Amino acid sequence: MKINTNFANIAENYLFSTVASKLAAYQKEHPGRQVIKLSVGDVTRPLAPVVIAAMHRAVEDLAHAETFKGYGPDRYCYGYTELIDAIRANYARKGVEVKREEVFVSDGAKSDLGNLLDLFAQDNVVLVPDPVYPAYVDANIMAGRKILYADANLGNGFLPLPEAGVHADLIYICSPNNPTGAVYDRAGLKAWVDYAIREHALILFDAAYEYFISDDLPRSIFEIEGARECAVEICSFSKTAGFTGVRCGYTVVPDTLSFGGVLLGRMWARRQATKFNGASYIPQMGAAAVFSEEGEREIRANIAYYKNNARIIGDCLDALGIWYTGGKNSPYIWLKCPNGKKSWEFFDELLEKANVVGTPGSGFGKGGEGFFRLTAFSTEENTREACRRITEYLKA
Ligand code: PLP
DSSP: OOOOGGGGGSOOOHHHHHHHHHHHHHHHHOTTOOOEEOOOOSOOSOOOHHHHHHHHHHHHHHTSTTTOOOSOOGGGTTOOHHHHHHHHHHHHHTTOOOOGGGEEEESOHHHHHHHGGGGSOTTOEEEEEESOOHHHHHHHHHTTOEEEEEEOOGGGTTOOOOOTTOOOSEEEEESSOTTTOOOOOHHHHHHHHHHHHHHTOEEEEEOTTGGGOOSSOOSSGGGSTTGGGTEEEEEESHHHHSOTTTOOEEEEOOTTOEETTEEHHHHHHHHHHHHOOOOOHHHHHHHHHHTSHHHHHHHHHHHHHHHHHHHHHHHHHHHHTOOEEESSSSSEEEEEOGGGOOHHHHHHHIIIIIOEEOEEGGGGOGGGTTEEEEESOSOHHHHHHHHHHHHHHHHO
């Protein structure tokens, strides 16, 4: 037996373990100090009541022979039509028409982002932005693919556009972006769609944070003309509705997507039928309730709570004259470390002097050096206190 030696090429992910060990060491030395974490990328608000009620009903279904469910319906790759139709209705509200056969329910975006790679040859060239959500890079390194980086920087507002003369086969776009919080407008996404069509490439569009968009910006790649010929969209209930622990997501593969005469949706259905037995019934029923009128109202209240935290952080940085992007249509605030500091240098100072923890930008790629990520997922009280401490420290 020979192991997959590509694993040796994956960089150790020191980012979150180093953040955790520095924090633990600081707390050991200063046991009385209350450190506030604005580094957490996980939701903290409880699930919407309508989702809880739907999941209770689903549990009850499983308690009785007449309503019991085993494996999900294989017609739609184990997705229940209640959920698939709720997803389609949600797309319709964005002016996007999606067919039942095009919606593939999953246990979350990360699984699909990794599993979709089964469909593509190893010698495809992959293009990812830098800085980047690390899972895109590591999943492709595991498969032995060559990766190109599109520089996201101050000059382009952390929204890189296609470069002439650069060819790629698979393109990752995450908008609103993790870690930078930057969001593409229609012209930006159209440039990528046109590029992908020209290069016969496929866009993997990660829409995990679409519900944080409140400005007039595209929430789906399929709002862009031509996207049905060159894109799949990977979505999640994790940040939309607090499902990080519950687990449910979906991927839309248009039936118009064909490469080398092969329909991608058919390949994906085959792949899922072979290696996946569907998302659990209970989360699927909870997820269907998310897109009901009541569900939409309740999840928007949670998102408004996080966005208010983002506004508090943004106001604090504005008052301090610190450059940042994100926060307005995203739970992430990506700031330029003050006084030309490097990411880890600023991390150490913020921890020591303000007892606030964020995430060093350099951990998301070379292009993140000198930047820092704060998140809006804490409580309002802690967010206000963290901002007070940051202001006090930076003004001192
Ligand atoms: N995509 C991005 C950009 C993320 O930031 C995350 C989680 O933080 C995911 C995907 C994973 O989502 P899920 O919980 O649905 O697997």
